Amino acid sequence: xxxxxxxxxxxxxxxxxxxxxxxxxxxxxxxxxxxxxxxxxxxxxxxxxxxxxxxxxxxxxxxxxxxxxxxxxxxxxxxxxxxxxxxxxxxxxxxxxxxxxxxxxxxxxxxxxxxxxxxxxxxxxxxxxxxxxxxxxxxxxxxxxxxxxxxxxxxxxxxxxxxxxxxxxxxxxxxxxxxxxxxxxxxxxxxxxxxxxxxxxxxxxxxxxxxxxxxxxxxxxxxxxxxxxxxxxxxxxxxxxxxxxxxxxxxxxxxxxxxxxxxxxxxxxxxxxxxxxxxxxxxxxxxxxxxxxxxxxxxxxxxxxxxxxxxxxxxxxxxxxxxxxxxxxxxxxxxxxxxx
Numbered sequence: 001x002x003x004x005x006x007x008x009x010x011x012x013x014x015x016x017x018x019x020x021x022x023x024x025x026x027x028x029x030x031x032x033x034x035x036x037x038x039x040x041x042x043x044x045x046x047x048x049x050x051x052x053x054x055x056x057x058x059x060x061x062x063x064x065x066x067x068x069x070x071x072x073x074x075x076x077x078x079x080x081x082x083x084x085x086x087x088x089x090x091x092x093x094x095x096x097x098x099x100x101x102x103x104x105x106x107x108x109x110x111x112x113x114x115x116x117x118x119x120x121x122x123x124x125x126x127x128x129x130x131x132x133x134x135x136x137x138x139x140x141x142x143x144x145x146x147x148x149x150x151x152x153x154x155x156x157x158x159x160x161x162x163x164x165x166x167x168x169x170x171x172x173x174x175x176x177x178x179x180x181x182x183x184x185x186x187x188x189x190x191x192x193x194x195x196x197x198x199x200x201x202x203x204x205x206x207x208x209x210x211x212x213x214x215x216x217x218x219x220x221x222x223x224x225x226x227x228x229x230x231x232x233x234x235x236x237x238x239x240x241x242x243x244x245x246x247x248x249x250x251x252x253x254x255x256x257x258x259x260x261x262x263x264x265x266x267x268x269x270x271x272x273x274x275x276x277x278x279x280x281x282x283x284x285x286x287x288x289x290x291x292x293x294x295x296x297x298x299x300x301x302x303x304x305x306x307x308x309x310x311x312x313x314x315x316x317x318x319x320x321x322x323x324x325x326x327x328x329x330x331x332x333x334x335x336x337x338x339x340x
Contacts, residue, residue: 012029015215045075046103046259048209049087049096050251051207055141055291057297058106059083059269061282065104068274073267085208091187098152100258106159107252114147116327119335123197123246123316124309129287131339132248140335145252148274152257156275160286161223161249167238169220175199175311177249184210184219193322194246195223197315214238225249227286230293233297235300240306246312253279 050064052058059081066079086095086100094113098100109267111118119125126132136158145155147231166172168181179199185191187204195202205213209227213219214237221238224247229235253275260268324332 008191010291015124022103022301029037043224044263046077047080047082047087048079048104048106049082049085049093051085051090051108052106052228056083056085056231057160057162057227057286058281060285061253061278062106062128063250064281065274068277069271072270072274077263077267077271081246089206089208094153097254100152100256103256105254107254108161109191109249110148111188113151113191114145115189116144116147118188119144119323119327119332121188121190121194122245122312122320122323123194126248127322127339131282131284132250135335137248138338140331140338143331144322147321148254149257150254151315154257154260156253156255156272157279159253159279160249160283161251162286162290164222164223164225164247165229165300166242166244166246167221167229167234168240169238170243171240171305172221172242172244173305174307175315177307181218181236182218184213184222185278189325190319191247193319194311194316197319198246198273198312199315200208200299210234211237211333212329223247226290226293226297230297230324235302240305241302241304242307244307244312246309269334 025338048062050056050058050062062079062081062083066081070078074187087105090095090108090110091112092111093102093105094107097105107123111121120136122131126135141158148155164185166178168183170177170181172178177197178195181200182203183195183200184205185195186203186207192204202240203213203219205219210219210222211232211234214222214234222234223244224234235241255271263271294304320332
């Protein structure tokens with residue numbers, strides 16, 4: 001009796017196991033749906049930070065890049081954008097890229113990390129957008145920015161930051177009007193050298209603290225492209241705007257090498273293609289908006305002056321010589337030659 005009962009119990013157990021196997025088989029037979037569900041769970045979400053306001057040209061470029069990446073990776077990589085310094089100021093984000101704690105950033109001046117890159121910011125180095133783009137998008141640009149790879153950062157392209165103008169509490173009709181003025185500049189040796197050459201007293205202040213620095217009189221003025229001046233409402237705390245166009249500043253679109261290495265070659269190619277298309281798009285929009293925003297600043301009450309730029313250009317010749325001595329006269333000459 002005991003043996004018979006034992007056999008019955010084993011038979012029941014075997015029957016239950018068979019049913020379980022059949023159920024499992026049916027579950028995997030809808031097969032691909034379950035696998036698809038797992039694939040969806042593996043969608044990669046990345047962060048992209050920048051210091052521009054939510055309506056700044058940086059965010060326009062960031063959103064376009066995000067849209068194109070999602071499209072080109074069939075939704076496998078999604079990029080969330082964080083404007084307004086939510087992920088830190090420029091220095092913070094460069095450090096985060098190196099550590100891999102954020103995946104992408106659109107940066108401002110990076111010459112405090114990569115001194116060679118200060119060539120872009122040499123005052124009156126470039127004679128217009130075509131000259132700039134020919135450099136940035138060509139082999140000489142690759143050569144200058146190659147040092148980022150050694151820091152664990154992948155350069156993907158150069159978005160537009162624009163030609164820099166000076167705002168102040170008093171009108172600047174000539175370079176002499178800058179003498180002794182405390183002008184906020186980024187934490188960049190190139191900016192400090194240039195504004196000393198103009199006769200001003202450069203004051204490094206993080207961009208995220210700039211509005212309050214102007215409001216509290218820490219600085220008498222500042223210099224930025226028209227996009228920053230408008231979107232950050234500097235016209236509320238500065239009355240005058242000088243069309244100095246003393247520097248061009250690119251906005252490198254960068255990726256963390258640690259994150260980059262986790263992507264397969266196909267996804268890396270898709271991101272690179274998206275970056276190129278987003279850069280082209282953002283530059284076009286920037287050119288269209290520049291004159292429009294200048295008009296809005298006038299409407300907001302800013303008085304615009306047009307100082308003679310000849311003394312400015314003469315004053316910064318030693319700054320050009322310093323760069324060429326430190327990073328190569330031959331490289332300097334090749335970049336200058338692109339504009340001829």
